[in-house]
Amino acid sequence: MKRFFAAALALVLAFGATAQEKPIKFAFVTDTHFSFGSPSVEGLGKVVRDINSQDDLDFVVFGGDITDFGTDEEIAASKSVIDSLRYKYYIVAGNHDSKWSESGCNTFKEVFGYENFNFEFGGWRFLGCNCGPDMRMAPALLPRETSVWLKSLPAGEKTIFINHYPQDSSVLNYFDNVREMKRIGVRQVIGGHWHRNTILNYSGLPGVLGRSALASGNFPGYNIVTIKDDHITMQERRVFSHGSYVLFSPWYEKDLVEVKDTVSYDSHGLPADYPWTRYDVNDKYPGVKEVWKVNDNSNIVAGFAKDGDKAWYTTASGYVRCISLKNGRQLWTKQFPGKIFSTPAVCGRSLVFGCTDGRIYSVDSRSGKIFWAYKAEKSVVASPLIRDGKVFIGGSDGVFRCLDLATGRPVWEFKGVEGFVESTPYVDDGQVVFGSWGRTLYSLDARTGELQWTWKTPGSSRMYSPAACVPVKSCGRIFVAIPDRKVYALDARTGEYLFRVDGGREAIGLSEDGLNVYAKTMYSKAYKISAAVPAEKMDEKGQLSDSLKTWQVNDYTKYEISPTPIVEKNGIVFIPTDKGNLIALSAKDGSLLWMHKLSVALINPMQVWTSGDKTMALVSTMDGVVSLLEI
DSSP states (O other): OOHHHHHHHHHHHHHHHHHHOOEEEEEEEOOOOOTTSHHHHHHHHHHHHHHHTTTOEEEEEEEEOBBBSSOOOHHHHHHHHTTTTTSOOEEEHHHHHHHTOOTTHHHOOOOOOOOEEEETTEEEEEEEEOOOOOSSOBBOOHHHHHHHHHHHSSSSOOOOEEEESSTTBBBTHHHHHHHHHHHHTTEEEEEESSOOOEEETTTTTTEOOOOOOOBEEEEEEEEEEETTEEEEEEEEEEOOGGGGGGEOOOOOEOOOOOOOOOOOTTTSSTTOOOOOOOHHHHHHHHEEEEEEEEEEOEEESSEEEEEETTEEEEEETEEEEETTTTTEEEEEEEEOOOOOOOOOOEEEEEEEOOOOOOOEEETTTTTTTTTEEEEOOOOOSSOOEEEEETEEESSSSEEEEEEOOOOOOEEEEEOOOOOOOOOOOOOOOSSSEEETTTTTTEEEETTTEEEEEEEOOOSSSGGGOOOOOEEEETTTEEEEEETTEEEEETTTTOOOOEEEEESSSSSSOOOTTEEEEEEEEEEEEEEEEETTTTTTOTTTTSSEEEGGSSEEEEEEEEEEOOOOOOOEEEEEEEEEOTTTTEEOOOOOOOOEEEEEESSSSOOOOOOEETTTTTEEEEOOOOTTTEEEEOH
């Protein structure tokens, strides 16, 4: 009997040892960039079929950039292919799924069911989350909501973290993210974005990026990840025709050990390797005073409406908030069914904005009570403009609308928009001008909605559309900046192309007297031109030479891609940046007046006004900072 129990105990111990040694094995697929009419469709199908041919996987993880442009159709079609997997899968979005999302990132969440995942398997915790930029062009940023989620997780569990981006300065709040990862027990970070197998290190935290699923050398592929006895290996698996494949030798191996945070941070929480302007710049320019500063618990990806001593802003988590300009205190807040990327507009008691639930809302500016809600066919991520009792706003359903402010009923609708509308339109008595992510700038009759003209951007890529820039009009011309890094001048009456200016991205602005245009480049230059500069003075390529610019300044900032409009007030040119720095130049000669750092994230559209002998600026940043500045 003793021998029987001894043998049984040996079997139990042997089984336990075997169970503990059983490896975790999963497929990591990233950067599929699913787009109709491209090889990516066939490539994703090959990858899925190859995964299904294997019998020893535990699950599949997708690392973002599932689609190429984030359209509703791309998301639905890619999911139908991914759903044919025989294994359970987990998925996060990348910048291509979120930056150009016609639904304002709503469809990805609705179709796949979540934005973050958290599951346990084989003694390990697996965490994954989306990473912007959401809708606005900027470096990546873990959303404020995700940062709050990370801080809520318990510490000490053996954890694998999945995100599309490398967790270095590619992500604006990288230092906060890595610090939290170390606290909660992350031992390995896995991502994509670079489209190649890469080994990285995030202040002691090991990181890897996987190859794109797109065909490399005409062959799509992915990685097989194995974790056994706290040791990880990654092997590239390349898929050939007719079901054949090659599984290469491991290109990455590492023992997964606990990582302690040994990084030193300054009083503002920035590490020594933070590569951009730090908060000490605020001490250098004490003339800029923060009257108050508050932190929202959500991303803010739009600007303000302002009236008297009150202001209103929206959040990516679907809230509309009314605040007092005296102290930043919330007077009321109301949540809506979708994310909100629309800058609200206010007129009397009516506060109007678009929402990704597909509605345009008018609410009581004093309480948030809904006056009316107009239902569009898709999300509304664009911002409204109110003029003469009418609301002018574009949508993601191919329609630009003029609604009656009092009732929400359509005055007219223009249904010929290609792509979706993101920005605020220009409107005067004669015309409405706006761009879309269909490479087109439109001018409509403001009274009837009839098409006056269209202008197609050069080149075939829809990513070079005039959609994020808010157009300006001066001296009978429309000015717009597009991502091909140029500013274009068009005849406002006919839409005829007049000339272009080298240097720009998506941010321009009009001078306070309405006679000059401001713009900036991606690489440390800002300039001012006369809106009336004679077109016949352009060079043979139709381009404005530097000598015809009123002024141009160099090296006022580092690489910078913010699409937020430039504003002039009281001789100060306010240039918002993508890293939380507000830069002020002299309107007269472009000289640097001051800089002020609000946070580490993109500055949204501002409200600037005069109060006595002071200039006031109401500013917010994508990571949830709201502040009133006095200059």
